[in-house]
Amino acid sequence: MTNTSVSIKDLSLNFGAVSVLRNLNLDIRDGEFLVLLGSSGCGKSTLLNCIAGLLEISEGQIFIKDRNVTWEEPKDRGIGMVFQSYALYPQMSVEKNLSFGLKVAKLPQADIDKRIARAAEILQIQPLLKRKPAELSGGQRQRVAIGRALVRDVDVFLFDEPLSNLDAKLRSELRVEIKRLHQSLKNTMIYVTHDQIEAMTLADRIAIMKNGVIQQLDSPDTIYNAPRNLFVAGFIGSPSMNFLRGEVAASDTGPIFVSDTVWVSLDGYRAGEALQPGRKAVLGVRPEHIAVNGETAELHEAVVDIEEPMGADNLLWLKYAGQTISVRVNGARRFAPGAKVRLGFDPSLASLFDAETELRI
Amino acid sequence: MSDRSSLVAASASRLQPGPAGRKPRRMLSPRNIMLYGTLLVAAIYYLIPLYVMVVTSLKGMPEVRLGNIFSPPLEITFEPWVKAWSQACTGLNCDGLSRGFWNSVLITIPSTLISIAVASVNGYALANWRFKGSEVFFTILIVGAFIPYQVMIYPIVIVLRELGIYGTLTGLIIVHTIFGMPILTLLFRNYFAGLPEELFKAARIDGAGFWAIYLRIMAPMSLPIFVVAMILQITGIWNDFLFGVVFTRPEYYPMTVQLNNIVNSVQGVKEYNVNMAATILTGAVPLIVYFVSGRLFVRGIAAGAVKG
Numbered sequence: 050m051t052n053t054s055v056s057i058k059d060l061s062l063n064f065g066a067v068s069v070l071r072n073l074n075l076d077i078r079d080g081e082f083l084v085l086l087g088s089s090g091c092g093k094s095t096l097l098n099c100i101a102g103l104l105e106i107s108e109g110q111i112f113i114k115d116r117n118v119t120w121e122e123p124k125d126r127g128i129g130m131v132f133q134s135y136a137l138y139p140q141m142s143v144e145k146n147l148s149f150g151l152k153v154a155k156l157p158q159a160d161i162d163k164r165i166a167r168a169a170e171i172l173q174i175q176p177l178l179k180r181k182p183a184e185l186s187g188g189q190r191q192r193v194a195i196g197r198a199l200v201r202d203v204d205v206f207l208f209d210e211p212l213s214n215l216d217a218k219l220r221s222e223l224r225v226e227i228k229r230l231h232q233s234l235k236n237t238m239i240y241v242t243h244d245q246i247e248a249m250t251l252a253d254r255i256a257i258m259k260n261g262v263i264q265q266l267d268s269p270d271t272i273y274n275a276p277r278n279l280f281v282a283g284f285i286g287s288p289s290m291n292f293l294r295g296e297v298a299a300s301d302t303g304p305i306f307v308s309d310t311v312w313v314s315l316d317g318y319r320a321g322e323a324l325q326p327g328r329k330a331v332l333g334v335r336p337e338h339i340a341v342n343g344e345t346a347e348l349h350e351a352v353v354d355i356e357e358p359m360g361a362d363n364l365l366w367l368k369y370a371g372q373t374i375s376v377r378v379n380g381a382r383r384f385a386p387g388a389k390v391r392l393g394f395d396p397s398l399a400s401l402f403d404a405e406t407e408l409r410i
Numbered sequence: 411m412s413d414r415s416s417l418v419a420a421s422a423s424r425l426q427p428g429p430a431g432r433k434p435r436r437m438l439s440p441r442n443i444m445l446y447g448t449l450l451v452a453a454i455y456y457l458i459p460l461y462v463m464v465v466t467s468l469k470g471m472p473e474v475r476l477g478n479i480f481s482p483p484l485e486i487t488f489e490p491w492v493k494a495w496s497q498a499c500t501g502l503n504c505d506g507l508s509r510g511f512w513n514s515v516l517i518t519i520p521s522t523l524i525s526i527a528v529a530s531v532n533g534y535a536l537a538n539w540r541f542k543g544s545e546v547f548f549t550i551l552i553v554g555a556f557i558p559y560q561v562m563i564y565p566i567v568i569v570l571r572e573l574g575i576y577g578t579l580t581g582l583i584i585v586h587t588i589f590g591m592p593i594l595t596l597l598f599r600n601y602f603a604g605l606p607e608e609l610f611k612a613a614r615i616d617g618a619g620f621w622a623i624y625l626r627i628m629a630p631m632s633l634p635i636f637v638v639a640m641i642l643q644i645t646g647i648w649n650d651f652l653f654g655v656v657f658t659r660p661e662y663y664p665m666t667v668q669l670n671n672i673v674n675s676v677q678g679v680k681e682y683n684v685n686m687a688a689t690i691l692t693g694a695v696p697l698i699v700y701f702v703s704g705r706l707f708v709r710g711i712a713a714g715a716v717k718g
Contacts, residue, residue, distance in 0.1 A: 098611075101611075101615060103611050103614065103615075122614075122617075123611075123614050123615045123617075124614070124615060124616065124617030128615065129615065130611070130612070130615050132608040132611065132612060133608070134606055134608050136606060136608035136609045136611065136612040137612075138609065138612075138613075138627055138631075139631055140630040140631055149613075149616050149618070149626070150615070150616030150617055150618075153616055153617045153618050153622060154617050197612070197616070201616075
């Protein structure tokens with residue numbers, strides 16, 4: 050128990066007849082960086098607002114640092130929050146923005162100054178303290194917004210899509226800074242995003258949400274390589290995982306996967322349960338886990354449809370077994386449209402799902 | 411430098427004959443004639459009465475009797491203005507419009523301040539602190555804006571009489587405050603609802619309560635809408651005639667009522683020049699308010715009143 054920072058127990062939230070979050074359970078360890086990931090409308094921001102106390106929950110409990118805060122006001126929960134739109138008070142200078150919460154809490158001025166100085170140093174915004182938010186760039190604003198959470202000296206940081214309003218370059222810069230911040234502060238951080246790169250790079254664990262339910266809660270590595278169901282498999286990864294529909298069959302060399310006219314050996318696939326022949330299944334293979342014309346390439350014939358060179362790597366869209374699949378190869382390897390290639394699948398890196406339940410086999 | 415200019419020259423020489431750069435526009439295009447013509451006609455239409463008023467008010471009575479209302483004064487005199495302000499007779503007293511002016515000031519300032527203070531808090535509560543039944547409450551308030559004033563006059567007279575403030579300035583101020591409430595609340599609610607919700611959330615996480623958020627976050631951000639409300643109230647209350655005549659006694663008559671009494675007095679000669687001067691004096695306050703804050707007014711209307 051002592052190791053848990055935030056604990057959500059049987060939380061439900063209904064807006065009238067609409068159920069937004071359903072019976073949700075989540076334990077976040079002390080100092081953990083947890084990312085809530087999902088497409089818009091999946092309830093991830095709503096969950097964050099519930100943790101912050103900005104939304105009243107319908108059922109369940111929320112514990113922060115082993116304290117039941119279900120009925121507590123936001124300010125009494127020991128949280129700081131950073132918003133997508135920065136939400137800086139426009140009429141106040143950066144310094145006033147940072148000190149507002151502390152002044153409301155009636156902290157002594159010396160204490161306030163000390164905390165602002167510390168936050169400004171960590172975020173390197175000392176030169177900006179006298180400016181108004183309107184005079185700052187997007188990245189600077191978001192830094193100030195993080196500072197406002199920082200000065201509150203809280204246990205838990207909540208981030209609500211903090212980088213979504215920034216351009217791509219700034220986003221990757223600030224992403225690194227947030228990671229560095231977490232490494233030095235070691236606070237618990239809960240981070241909502243729809244950007245899977247942010248999720249993969251920042252998170253200790255990712256919770257993938259859909260329709261108010263957590264689909265999988267695991268390390269980024271596990272989520273990427275062993276997604277628990279078809280939704281998670283398709284959601285994580287860009288371009289997304291290739292799916293082949295078919296069924297499991299037996300052969301002399303072990304279980305195989307048969308789809309349409311082709312078959313793939315499942316020798317080496319770590320199945321959680323027995324691979325019974327005849328079971329309807331979906332085989333998922335990531336674009337970078339397909340070998341093209343290499344030593345491991347088997348007798349799978351495919352035709353290059355479109356080639357998308359991206360510099361570091363080269364994305365091929367191939368016609369294979371009556372559908373289009375994507376394959377990522379080294380950027381130096383070029384293929385002309387219409388070229389015939391041979392593909393190889395590594396069963397140990399593939400994922401197999403039950404066609405009915407959509408769960409990982 | 412030389413490199414750059416030669417580069418420019420080189421690129422200039424690359425141009426083919428024919429259209430290049432910005433397309434020239436003729437000043438006297440049919441579009442411009444139509445546009446500016448309409449604006450000009452509208453401007454003249456509204457300015458001519460004002461011109462006539464100013465010109466007439468600067469003439470002496472003999473000149474007014476000549477009947478050339480458009481001709482400028484041959485001999486400029488400010489006597490009609492002085493008379494309108496301090497000597498014109500209404501009923502029994504002959505101290506001019508000055509008494510009405512100060513009455514109007516005493517009515518307008520508290521009514522404006524109180525109604526804006528209350529309505530802005532109303533609007534803030536309705537926009538940000540949704541409570542059970544807040545939508546119903548808001549609807550009822552809005553419906554109030556559509557009930558004709560005439561329906562409510564007699565009941566209000568009775569209420570004020572029972573409260574013992576009928577015929578006093580206090581009574582009139584209360585009436586103005588209440589009647590400003592629906593439209594002002596609507597105005598403020600929509601403006602506050604248009605502010606980013608995350609600001610409100612951030613303030614709550616910072617620990618600010620109902621009043622702290624209103625006074626330190628919301629109100630300082632909302633200067634334009636406060637100006638709009640102020641203009642609406644000042645002009646509305648200053649120009650009010652009906653409530654002024656119904657709810658006060660002659661010694662408290664606002665300027666508009668007094669103006670009417672001067673202009674419509676049946677005894678003696680019709681002093682058109684004094685009447686014109688009195689009218690301009692009465693209209694001057696709203697006019698000045700518009701001129702001073704017109705820019706803010708437009709900005710506030712555009713920002714607050716449109717969004718629902």
